[in-house]
Amino acid sequence: MKNFLKLLLLIPFLACNTPTKNQHNPDFEGLLADYFDGTLELYRINATFLGDTRYNDTLPNYLSPAFKTKEKDFLVHYKERLETFDADQLSHNQLLSKNILLRELDLELESRVRLNAYRKRPGKT
Numbered sequence: 506m507k508n509f510l511k512l513l514l515l516i517p518f519l520a521c522n523t524p525t526k527n528q529h530n531p532d533f534e535g536l537l538a539d540y541f542d543g544t545l546e547l548y549r550i551n552a553t554f555l556g557d558t559r560y561n562d563t564l565p566n567y568l569s570p571a572f573k574t575k576e577k578d579f580l581v582h583y584k585e586r587l588e589t590f591d592a593d594q595l596s597h598n599q600l601l602s603k604n605i606l607l608r609e610l611d612l613e614l615e616s617r618v619r620l621n622a623y624r625k626r627p628g629k630t
């Protein structure tokens with residue numbers, strides 16, 4: 506019983522001295538800001554809709570092979586950068602943001618693979 510009381514008294518002190526984990530990571534916030542700015546530059550019409558006038562003077566050809574290559578490179582680049590952050594380096598909210606963005610990037614890349622396979626299927630005219 507005495508040991509139980511000692512343990513009970515030690516728990517609050519041990520809880521206070523636990524190392525803080527999952528701290529806010531400013532590098533991850535910078536990555537998210539870069540990604541947002543990159544999407545505005547890539548999808549210039551969206552920037553205009555959001556009130557960003559930096560790209561009002563240009564309209565990219567979204568159907569050109571050059572744009573599609575640039576878009577894929579953009580998605581792969583940010584997926585690779587996101588994967589460099591471990592879960593223990595991020596706060597809970599940042600980890601949630603990472604997982605959502607990774608899912609979105611994976612879905613976008615997968616849709617391109619499926620579309621290319623569809624275009625290359627035999628018998629398609």
